[in-house]
Amino acid sequence: MTTNKHIPPVLELIRDNIIKYGNPLALNHRQNSSWIKDLDLPAKGEILFYTGGEYQLLPYLEPLLKTMTYIDPAGRTFSLLMGARKLVNFIGIAPEKIFAGMLAKDKDRYNSINYKAAYILKKLGYDLCYDAQGEIYSGALLYELGFWQDLQSYAVRVGQAIRKTQAKTVVCLSPHAAEMFKHVYPQFNEFPELEVKTFVELVWEKRDKLSPIPVDSPVVVHDSCRLARDLGISKEIRDILDSVGVSYVEPIRNKEWTTCCGGPGKMLFPEISKIIAKRRVIELTDTGASKALLACPYCLSSLQGGLNPDKPMVIEDLVEFIYRGVNHNVEL
Amino acid sequence: MSNFKKELAEYTKNLNKATQDENLTRAVTRTVKSYRQNVEAAMSQYPHTPALAEEVRTIKDYSMANNKELLERAMQAIESNHGQAFYAEDREAAMNIVKKIVGQGKIIVKGKSMLAEELNLREALQEEGNEVWETDLGEFILQLKNDRPMHILAPSIHVPREQVAEIFSKFFQKEIPADIAEEVSVVREFLREKYFAADVGISGANVVAADTGQIVIIENEGNVRLCTGVPPVHIVIVGIEKLVPTFQDAMKVSEVTWRYANYGAPGYVNIISGPSRTGDIEKVITYGAHGPKEFYVIFVNNGRQAMMSDENYRQALHCLRCGGCMYECPVFQVTAGHYGRTYLSGIGSVWTSFVEGVESAAPMLYTCLRCGRCVERCPMQIDVPKMVGRLRSEVVSD
Numbered sequence: 001m002t003t004n005k006h007i008p009p010v011l012e013l014i015r016d017n018i019i020k021y022g023n024p025l026a027l028n029h030r031q032n033s034s035w036i037k038d039l040d041l042p043a044k045g046e047i048l049f050y051t052g053g054e055y056q057l058l059p060y061l062e063p064l065l066k067t068m069t070y071i072d073p074a075g076r077t078f079s080l081l082m083g084a085r086k087l088v089n090f091i092g093i094a095p096e097k098i099f100a101g102m103l104a105k106d107k108d109r110y111n112s113i114n115y116k117a118a119y120i121l122k123k124l125g126y127d128l129c130y131d132a133q134g135e136i137y138s139g140a141l142l143y144e145l146g147f148w149q150d151l152q153s154y155a156v157r158v159g160q161a162i163r164k165t166q167a168k169t170v171v172c173l174s175p176h177a178a179e180m181f182k183h184v185y186p187q188f189n190e191f192p193e194l195e196v197k198t199f200v201e202l203v204w205e206k207r208d209k210l211s212p213i214p215v216d217s218p219v220v221v222h223d224s225c226r227l228a229r230d231l232g233i234s235k236e237i238r239d240i241l242d243s244v245g246v247s248y249v250e251p252i253r254n255k256e257w258t259t260c261c262g263g264p265g266k267m268l269f270p271e272i273s274k275i276i277a278k279r280r281v282i283e284l285t286d287t288g289a290s291k292a293l294l295a296c297p298y299c300l301s302s303l304q305g306g307l308n309p310d311k312p313m314v315i316e317d318l319v320e321f322i323y324r325g326v327n328h329n330v331e332l
Numbered sequence: 333m334s335n336f337k338k339e340l341a342e343y344t345k346n347l348n349k350a351t352q353d354e355n356l357t358r359a360v361t362r363t364v365k366s367y368r369q370n371v372e373a374a375m376s377q378y379p380h381t382p383a384l385a386e387e388v389r390t391i392k393d394y395s396m397a398n399n400k401e402l403l404e405r406a407m408q409a410i411e412s413n414h415g416q417a418f419y420a421e422d423r424e425a426a427m428n429i430v431k432k433i434v435g436q437g438k439i440i441v442k443g444k445s446m447l448a449e450e451l452n453l454r455e456a457l458q459e460e461g462n463e464v465w466e467t468d469l470g471e472f473i474l475q476l477k478n479d480r481p482m483h484i485l486a487p488s489i490h491v492p493r494e495q496v497a498e499i500f501s502k503f504f505q506k507e508i509p510a511d512i513a514e515e516v517s518v519v520r521e522f523l524r525e526k527y528f529a530a531d532v533g534i535s536g537a538n539v540v541a542a543d544t545g546q547i548v549i550i551e552n553e554g555n556v557r558l559c560t561g562v563p564p565v566h567i568v569i570v571g572i573e574k575l576v577p578t579f580q581d582a583m584k585v586s587e588v589t590w591r592y593a594n595y596g597a598p599g600y601v602n603i604i605s606g607p608s609r610t611g612d613i614e615k616v617i618t619y620g621a622h623g624p625k626e627f628y629v630i631f632v633n634n635g636r637q638a639m640m641s642d643e644n645y646r647q648a649l650h651c652l653r654c655g656g657c658m659y660e661c662p663v664f665q666v667t668a669g670h671y672g673r674t675y676l677s678g679i680g681s682v683w684t685s686f687v688e689g690v691e692s693a694a695p696m697l698y699t700c701l702r703c704g705r706c707v708e709r710c711p712m713q714i715d716v717p718k719m720v721g722r723l724r725s726e727v728v729s730d
Contacts, residue, residue, distance in 0.1 A: 146724025260703035
């Protein structure tokens, strides 16, 4: 482990966790794959269902954030995190355990998004595989935060994990993972050649198979920055909604002009991140819609945290929304 | 606690404080709304602009690749126009040249220039016993407030009229009402005297044509026109990245700049080739007819050459300083210039990395959300998120 005098300690903590545990918050394989339940997904196959453990992280983020907000980054929380890092290194206790007492009530919800996504894709006729024991985080945060040197060796690990599944196509639930597989890792030597798809794209390709979803009023679409700007996917979401007979409205800024949910700033500037989330929620509620749909784990978590109690709005992942149409009878 | 931790703590405190400043949030929210409406209107009135921006991107590519040659050509052209051209490697060299020209105990009027901010020019000249006046209204307010610009084009974006009235009442030692027209008028009256009393006028430049040596300065208030036209000496300080091959190129760059700065047409476009001259008496050319008798252009490097020679960052020099990206930045929208040092927001963090060093830029680099909306707005399509990512990797491996 290196220490760097010019970066905030929390970033090093995240880095160390990714490198040591293959997960930004040191969640283990059992925790990451507990969503799978009765879904029978082989570990090898043509199409790899890739969660990257990202929706699984979400329940931990808000409690962590609550602790960090109102405390300056050079103060107690950072010392605590530094302490946590030391614990990871010297005693082997993961920070996740330190924050275990703060587990959010949303854990089941966020975990079930993985289940619902895999279920939808299976229903649409995709033969998926999922590597419950071997899946590791995409490394997006190493890329985002500047740990590019670490990314060299991490890319090899991700490549090996993917190669083991024998997949030719990887379907990413998180646009951040998709960006890594599509735009970043191909620049690395010997990274397996893959067709990279997002969940949205696979659903879009078979959208004519979806059943109509009854709704009372139009929904509003929030485009994620990565999905809309980096991956160029925004029309597909509207096409899917058209296919299931759902009318939608657009907020003041959307598609390639979409407003960031504030999520990327969460760990370092939690207060600002929250304000940005609140402002985006205002843009969404200003449309008059009472439900917002999106397709990114961090947008889901951020906007959820930016809700105004006086102006209720339901923030839902596209996965959750479509699942309702695919299977009315199963309640998870 | 390490210096970096202290700086980060201070920076974060400032950022958070800025978000609680209702004046700032209100002012920026209104400005963003007007900016978007204005730029949309300007684009629909002049629909050729995006294609012109594409052409400017090519001009900039060429100009960066041939900067040395353009600099030589421009310096020759300026000299043949009876001006004097200088090259300054860094801040110290630039300030030495400026100080030598200006001297001490002079009255100086200056137009808005980001490079002047970068060089701390006003403060340096004041230390030499000169009286220096910012003539851009926003900058003038900040000078009296002892504050720094919160936006590159609208520096006092965060100061509402009530606060302006307070500052002016104190400075002019009379009651100035919180009425914008009155506030503008009192400064007009005050500075008018200064223009004519000034020994030196200092300006920046938006673009420089290498073939003709002509300097283009875009403005709205008319202050640049006065401070470059009235005093007997005019000094231009300009970054070497502002050079383009021809006058025609310069016009293209200028139009794209003001259009993305949300103007159909700006109040004034100043084109200056050299000192004022006349040949009206016996066709004998005499300098200093009505305008400046002396004309100096100082081309400044100060980290730009390093940016230019690194293909990963070269594109950041294409920045036209239209300010559009800042209006689209979700962090800037709630913090304004607190997200920055001399240069602001995402593109500012890239610039800061070169003119001040990545260590100074680190807090800014980690403030960027890398959301990429700035790239959508940028007429030069500068990929700020990509550069920020790469610079973070330099911070980390430092």
